[in-house]
Amino acid sequence: MEPFLVAEGISKRFPGVVALDRVDFDLRPSEVHVLLGENGAGKSTLVKILAGAYRPDEGEIRLDGVPVRAHTPSAARLAGISTVYQELALAPDMSVAQNIFLGREATHGxxxxxxxxxxxxxxxxxxxxxxxxxxxxxxxxxxxLAKRQGIEIVRALAWKSRALIMDEPTSSLSSHETEELFARVARLTAEGVGVIYISHRLEEIERIADRVTVMRDGRVVATVPRGAVDQAELIRLMVGRQLSETFPLRVPRPGDEMLRVEDLSVPETVHGVSFSVRAGEVLGIAGLIGAGRTETLRAVVGLDPKSAGRIFVAGRPVDIRSPRDALGARIGLVPEDRHAQGLVLGMSVQQNITLASLKMCSRRGFLAFRALRDLAERYIARLRIKVAGPSVSVGTLSGGNQQKVVIARALAAGSDVVLLDEPTRGIDVGAKAEIYELVAELAREGKAIVLVSSELTEILGLADRIAVMREGRISRTFERGEATQESIMAAALPIEAAA
Ligand SMILES: Nc1ncnc2c1ncn2[C@@H]1O[C@H](COP(=O)(O)OP(=O)(O)OP(=O)(O)O)[C@@H](O)[C@H]1O
Ligand SMILES: [Mg+2]
Incomplete structure (x- = not known):
């Protein structure tokens, strides 16, 4: 079928950055067109232009062959282009029906x-x-979250949308919810809706894409039909070099116990959880979404109050009631929700990265500006944070690059215990490999690491021991080499489902 939505020669510049450089893109009815590219490649910017949220500096958008003028969000919506952004845009206090018809209430006579x-x-x-x-x-x-996303899709149908844009819709969904989303996407395409789909999960692409457009540094490098190229080739197109998704080899040399958590409980979510991590060791925590993994980490660093439990660092009991206490005990957390807990959007990249390291870099009461800048620059290079320089405001970074800043901050603080909650969510493949390497390096330096991840390959590839959580409790612990994807899943599934 002929494309009904065409973008031609689209360019978009922000101060210091060319976000899009003469991009061509189109969408046909009933297809899923995946947009792929490293963090900062320009994917979100392109879909924001299609949705009327940004105005292009150059180029043209055509709907059914007719150039679109005055493309605003409401004009785009009336023209049948709907968007499910990563930060969902529903009004929380209104009902489902009100949300669906918001701005277009059904009228009588x-x-x-x-x-x-x-x-x-x-x-x-x-x-x-x-x-x-x-x-x-x-x-x-x-x-x-999954249901809210479903509501956004319902809204797109209610508005008789012809194009639906989804920017990283599965990054916070469980695998079951992801399946449900795919089924809904199939419904939409069966109704003739064209879907633009952004994701960093390569395995999703094979399942739902009819076409894939790969972007790099603001340009389109290729548009290919499903099955025309394999994953390795997609990665090569995306990062411009060969890359193997292997995990760093590491000989574990665990030292003394660094962190011990005893009988930790949080009302409703965590029930008597105990574990310990030694210096130089990576403890993986697996489990389904809602099993209490995030809540456990949050309670350890004092973000949420615990109803019971003791925490020991290097054998000594510590009283942690706030993140400040945790920092004092040399425990750092990379939080799951980077927007709520992670970033100070008005501040620069450097300020955000060094926020927890100020003490370390101060000498005789004076902050060593040079040291702070060096620290920031080191992590910008290491994690491939795409930014013109350390003084750029963090709010202008792409989603994945903001995530990298949060990770950089926790690592830069030099804590002895590092808790990582879904560190690679929203991160492109190239940077993922870099994060795996950093985790291995921290372990070699003798840090104790706790890694919560929903990606089993990540847990299996990085962890020395694996604790599996189910319904707020640790259901099983595996030694290195003992666990498989299947045995982890069996320990993670609710008891009635596993039986
Ligand atoms: N409002 C803005 N102000 C300044 N620069 C911006 C703005 N929005 C995006 N940029 C820059 O444009 C470039 C492309 O960003 P974009 O958000 O489109 O990337 P992306 O491909 O969606 O990446 P990710 O996978 O990390 O979400 C980045 O360098 C980003 O910093
Ligand atoms: Mg984006």
Whole structure:
């Protein structure tokens, strides 16, 4: 089929950056067109231009062959282009039905009276079509992230969208929720909707892409149909070099116990969790979303109050009630939710990276500016953070590059115990390999590392021991070499499902 949405020669510059350089892109009805590229390649910028959120400096967008003028978010929406951004845009206190029809309330006759019954009925129909188990009157605030995303898709259908843009929709979904999303995407394409899909998960691409466009440094390097190139070739196109996704070889030499957690409990989420990590050791924590892994780490560093439990660092009991206490005990956390806990958006990249290292870099009471700058520059290079320089405001970075800044901060603080919560979420393949190498290096330096990850290959490839959590408890612990994907899954699944 002919493309109905065409972008031609699109360029977009931000101060100091060419985000897009004469990009051509198009979308056909009923296809899933995947956008692939390293962090900062320009993917989000391109879809924001298609959705009318940014205005291009050059180039043209055509719908059904007609150039689009005054492309604003509402004009784009009326023209049938809907977007599911990574930060979901629903109004939390309104109901599901209100959210779906927000800005386009069903009207009666000539007057602009919204017909609530009709809205409800139509909502119910669409929820059913997409297999979403929610009530139209439920406030959105109470729904899980996956369901909220489902609502955004329902909204796209309700508005009779022709194009739906999804920017990293699965980065916070469980594997089950991801399957449900794929089924919904298939429904959309069956209805004739074209889908633009951004993801860093290469294995998803083989499953849902009809075409793949690879971007690098603001340019399109290739657009290929499904199956025309394999994963290795996609990676090569994306990063411009050969890259093997292997894990660093490491001979574990665990030293003395560095962190011990005893009988840790958090109301409703964590029930009597105990574990220990030695110097030079990587402890992996596997489990399904909602098993209490994030809550465990948060309670250890004092972000959430614990109802019971003791924490020992290097054999000595420590009283941690706040992240500041944790830092004092030399425990650092890379949080899962980088926006809520991670970044100070108004500050520079350097300030964000060195936030927890100020003490380390101060001499006789004066901050050693040189030292701070060097520290920031080291991590910018190491993690391939795409930024013009350390003084750039962190809020202007691409999603994945912001994530890297959060990781850099925890590592730069030089803590003895490093807790990593989903460190590679939203990170491109090249930088992932770099993060694996950094974890191995920290272990070699004698740090104790706790790694929470939903990617089993990552846990299996990096961890010396693996604890599996299920429903707030550790259900099983494996020694290195003892675990397989299957045995981890068996220990992670709810008891009734496993039986
Ligand atoms: N509002 C902005 N102000 C300044 N620079 C920006 C802005 N938005 C994006 N950029 C820059 O444009 C470039 C492309 O960013 P974009 O967000 O499109 O990348 P991306 O491909 O979506 O990356 P990621 O995979 O990390 O999400 C980056 O260098 C980014 O720093
Ligand atoms: Mg992005």
């Amino acid at each position: 000539r007057g602009a009276i919204l017909d609530i019954e009709e809205m409800r009925a139509r909502t119910r129909e669409l929820l059913h079509l997409l297999d979403l188990d929610v009530e139209p009157d439920e406030p959105v605030r109470r729904l899980s």
